[in-house]
Amino acid sequence: MLFRLAILLQLFVGIFAHANEYRSGDELAILVGHTSSTKSPFTYTYYDLPFVCPFGSTKASHRSSLGDVLMDNRFSSTNFQIRMLQDVSCKNLCELKLSDEGKGSAKEYIENEYKINWSLDDLPAALKPAVTGKDVRYVSGIPFGNISYGKVFLYNHFDFIIRYRPASLIQSDKWQIVGFEVLPISQADATCPDAYLTDNKDVSGNEYVLDSQVSDVQYSYSVRFVLDEQTTWGQRMKKYVTYTSLYDRKYGFMNAIIIIFLLSTFVTGIVSQQLFTKKYENYEQLQEEGLESEDSDTWKLVKTDVFRPPAHPRLFSALFGAGCQFAAMCMFLVLLGFLGWAQKKASVVNSAIALYVLTGVFAGYFSQSLYHSFGTDKEWKKVGVLTASLVPFLVSFFGMVINFFFFVSSSSRVIPFSTILGLLALWVLINAPLVFVGSAIALRWPIFEQTIVNSQVSRSIPRQPWYLKFPYNVLFSGCLPFCSIFVEVCNLLAITWKENNAFFFFFDYLFGMIVVITLTISLTAIISVYTLLQSENYHWWWHSLLIGASPAIYLLLYAIYFYFQNLRTYSWNGVIVYYGNCAIGICIFVLYTSTVSFLSSLLFVKTLFKSIKSD
Numbered sequence: 204m205l206f207r208l209a210i211l212l213q214l215f216v217g218i219f220a221h222a223n224e225y226r227s228g229d230e231l232a233i234l235v236g237h238t239s240s241t242k243s244p245f246t247y248t249y250y251d252l253p254f255v256c257p258f259g260s261t262k263a264s265h266r267s268s269l270g271d272v273l274m275d276n277r278f279s280s281t282n283f284q285i286r287m288l289q290d291v292s293c294k295n296l297c298e299l300k301l302s303d304e305g306k307g308s309a310k311e312y313i314e315n316e317y318k319i320n321w322s323l324d325d326l327p328a329a330l331k332p333a334v335t336g337k338d339v340r341y342v343s344g345i346p347f348g349n350i351s352y353g354k355v356f357l358y359n360h361f362d363f364i365i366r367y368r369p370a371s372l373i374q375s376d377k378w379q380i381v382g383f384e385v386l387p388i389s390q391a392d393a394t395c396p397d398a399y400l401t402d403n404k405d406v407s408g409n410e411y412v413l414d415s416q417v418s419d420v421q422y423s424y425s426v427r428f429v430l431d432e433q434t435t436w437g438q439r440m441k442k443y444v445t446y447t448s449l450y451d452r453k454y455g456f457m458n459a460i461i462i463i464f465l466l467s468t469f470v471t472g473i474v475s476q477q478l479f480t481k482k483y484e485n486y487e488q489l490q491e492e493g494l495e496s497e498d499s500d501t502w503k504l505v506k507t508d509v510f511r512p513p514a515h516p517r518l519f520s521a522l523f524g525a526g527c528q529f530a531a532m533c534m535f536l537v538l539l540g541f542l543g544w545a546q547k548k549a550s551v552v553n554s555a556i557a558l559y560v561l562t563g564v565f566a567g568y569f570s571q572s573l574y575h576s577f578g579t580d581k582e583w584k585k586v587g588v589l590t591a592s593l594v595p596f597l598v599s600f601f602g603m604v605i606n607f608f609f610f611v612s613s614s615s616r617v618i619p620f621s622t623i624l625g626l627l628a629l630w631v632l633i634n635a636p637l638v639f640v641g642s643a644i645a646l647r648w649p650i651f652e653q654t655i656v657n658s659q660v661s662r663s664i665p666r667q668p669w670y671l672k673f674p675y676n677v678l679f680s681g682c683l684p685f686c687s688i689f690v691e692v693c694n695l696l697a698i699t700w701k702e703n704n705a706f707f708f709f710f711d712y713l714f715g716m717i718v719v720i721t722l723t724i725s726l727t728a729i730i731s732v733y734t735l736l737q738s739e740n741y742h743w744w745w746h747s748l749l750i751g752a753s754p755a756i757y758l759l760l761y762a763i764y765f766y767f768q769n770l771r772t773y774s775w776n777g778v779i780v781y782y783g784n785c786a787i788g789i790c791i792f793v794l795y796t797s798t799v800s801f802l803s804s805l806l807f808v809k810t811l812f813k814s815i816k817s818d
Contacts, residue, residue: 222370222379222436223324223379223380224370224377224378224379225287225367225377225378225379225380226287226376226377226378227287227288227289227376227378228286228287228288228289229286229287230285230286230287231285231286231287231323231324231365231380232280232281232323233281233283233285233321233322233323233328233363234278234279234280234281234321234322234323235249235250235278235279235280235281235319235320235321235322236249236276236277236278236279236320236321236322237249237276237277237320237615237616238252238312238317238318238319238320238347239317239318239320239344240315240316240317240318241316241700241701242315242316242770243315243317243777244616244700244777244780244781244784245609245612245614245616245776245777245780246614246615246616247317247613247614247615248615249279249319249320250279252308252309252312253301253302253304253305253308254299254301254305254306254308254309254347254357254420255422256282256296256297256299256422257297258279258280258281258282268549268553269552269553269556269622269625269626271549272618272619272622273549273552273618273622274549274552276549277615278322281321282296282297283296283363283424285363285365285426287367287378287428288367288378288428289426289428290426290427290428291424291425291426291427292425293423293424293425294423294424294425295421295422295423296422296423296424297422298419298420298421298422299419299420299422300418300419300420301418301419301420302418306413306414306418309347309348309355309357309413310355310413310414312347313346313347313348313349313350313355313357313413314350314355316346317346317347318343318344318345318346318347319344319345319346319347320343320344320345321345321383321385322383323365323380323383324380324383326380326382326383326439326440327343327344327383327443328343328344328345328383328384328385329341329342329343329382329383329384329385329442329443330342330343330344330345330346330384330385330386330387331362331364331384331385331386332384339442340442340443341384341442341443343443345358345361345385345387346358346387348389348413349389354410354412354414355412355413355414356389356410356411356412356413357389357411357412357413357420358387358388358389359388359389359390359411359420359421359422359423360387360388360389360390360422360423360424360425361385361386361387361388361423361424361425362385362386362387362388362424362425362426362427363383363384363385363424363425363426363427364382364383364384364385364386364427364429365380365382365383365384365426365427365428365429366380366381366382366383366384366428366429366430366431366434367379367380367381367382367428367429367430367431368381368430368431368432368434368435368436369432379436381431381434381435381436381439382429382431382434382439382442389410389411390409390410390411390421390423391409391410391411391412391417392409392421454690455688455689455690455691455715456715458686458687458689458690459687459688459719459723462683462684462686462687462723463687463719463722463723463726465683466683466722466723466726466727466730467726469726469730470726470729470730473729473730473733501736501737501738501739502733502736502737502739502811504662504739505662505736505739505740505741506812507662508661508662508741509736509741509743509808509812510808510812511661511741512577512578512744513742513744513745514745516574516577517574517582517585517586517589518589519573519744519745519748520570520571520573520574520577520586520590521570521586521589521590521593522593522748522794522797523569523570523573523797523798523801524565524566524567524568524569524570524571524573524590524638525566525570525590525593525594525794526794526795526797526798526799526801527565527566527569527570527798528559528562528563528565528566528594529559529594529791529794529795529798530795530798530799531558531562531565532555532558532559532562533713533717533795534717535558535562536551536554536555536558536713537710537713537714537717539554539558540710540713540714541710541714556626556629559634560629560630560633560634560637561633561637563591563633563634563635563636563637563638563640563641564637564638564640564641564644565641566590566591566638566641567587567590567591567637567638567639567640567641567642567643567644567645568641568642568644568645568650569641569645569650570586570587570590570642570645571583571586571587571590571641571642571645571646571649572645572649572650572651573651574586575645575646575649575651576649576651576652580646583642583646586642587638587639587642590638590642591630591634591635591638591639592635594790594794595630595634597790598787598790601783601784601786601787601790602618602783602787604779604783605779605780605783605784606618608776608779608780608783609780611776612776662739662741664739664740664741664742665738665739667738667740668738671734671735671738671740673749676731676746676749676750676753677749677750677752677753677756678753678756680727680728680731680750680753681750681752681753681754681755681756681757682757683723683727684720684723684724684727684753684754684796685754685757685758687719687720687723688716688719688720688723688754689761691712691715691716691719692716692758692761693761693765694712695712695713695716696761696762696765697769698712700765700769700770700781701769701770717795720754720795720796720799721799724750724751724754724796724799724800724803725799725800725802725803726803727750727800728747728750728751728799728800728801728803728804728807729803729804729807731746731747731750732746732747732750732804732807732808733807733811736808736811743804743808744801747797747800747801747804747805748797748800748801749797750800750804751793751796751797751798751799751800751801752793752796752797752800754792754796755789755792755793755796758789758792759785759789762782762785762789766778766781766782
């Protein structure tokens, strides 16, 4: 039991943030993470590069949470010696003799726009902005160099600007760090630029050109502290929010409002006509008057078959339970995001994994309750096993494929075997038992009533119209829900793969997407199921799941378009990594939307057929 708790508590490392306070002279540790680029999904370890300063002593790796490992946010120590409020005019870091191979490697990294990811007090290093002021925006990551007029320059001097503010009005001897800026400079000679002149110093003509015959390169750094009382510690991450390629949300909001209004108008018309207009006192009167084919209420003809259990009830129940689990996870995750407990990618992953593990009880309860409503509990253990293993196996498959290509590319994002064993332990020791706990609860207190089939012989289904057949029903049903979340999807993909600095808005877009897709999918499912019943087709169970999954087709098409529009520079193995991650995201999306679609359809069908007064 203690081992299980230890594994679970490991997930919460890094979720809860607190402000560090420093006194004058306290040592500040600048850490370095992987090198990353928007042109490639592959990251590489900083100290493995042949053109950077090696670590002087034993390289120390700082403790990382599970989310840090999965998101490759692992950090190591650096050689920078910095103390609070002590400026450094200039200090040599190291001197390297670059070989032709080292110059070629540096040139390749600069051309592919790889960046150095330094961190100070959990603040990513930001490129010093050209303008200053209250509304300044940072771009995280420091480039290795730049390309100008066909020449490739290597940055070898770094001017660190550390912004600080008083920790409180009472204690004036403690300070908080609210900004970490870096001004990189390329210097051909060993002259160290003055830290106070680097903003305005003209270094043109004295840059270190990689194509030159000079092989010796001198790395140096300078430090200056700047008082910034306008930025609070809680708001310091907002400066990292840039959204140059994000769409304006007001257009998406207006689009969603129009679509929801149209769909709700249709549903309101259906409900008002069928539930509040009493054409017949009971079902027998409809049959006696012989108006089965003439009346518009032909859905009443399938009254005895509409609750007949679907094909493959175990699989259906397992999918529903897994969808409920993801729905609960998403709701709690958005709540954590709004409370400020998960503002970084690693913290989001930590929170998501912890919530998924703990919400296993929801999966077991709802899947077993639904299976119980089909009138049998003989194979409840098989339902529990299928519910507990369906999604983990699917995600593990895509995850292993992605990890394999990280390994082939020698990327630092390779997930260690120990982490894989830890994830397996979370599933075996915590998640799977919770699924069976939920199943046991459902056997005693199910939430769904048992469905009653009044006829032993199923009714024959007439020939269906073409728009109710696959794939037309899926293409038509998924169009409007996807259009309603189109702007949110565009922005979420941009945040994930392109605009890393806009991650601050992640939960805003996620929450907006969840709310809109829930409403549109529910309304679309009701309309589609009602149309199906009007065609005397009572096979609505799987149909409702299919309608919920239908927007995923357009989501996949847009993911393909997004790749060719923004990420076409990826190599072939990068393409597989991109689409593998998209496949995992689409699977989660399908589980959630299918669950919403089925629940709304079930509520509608039960309400609809309860309106029939039958003796």
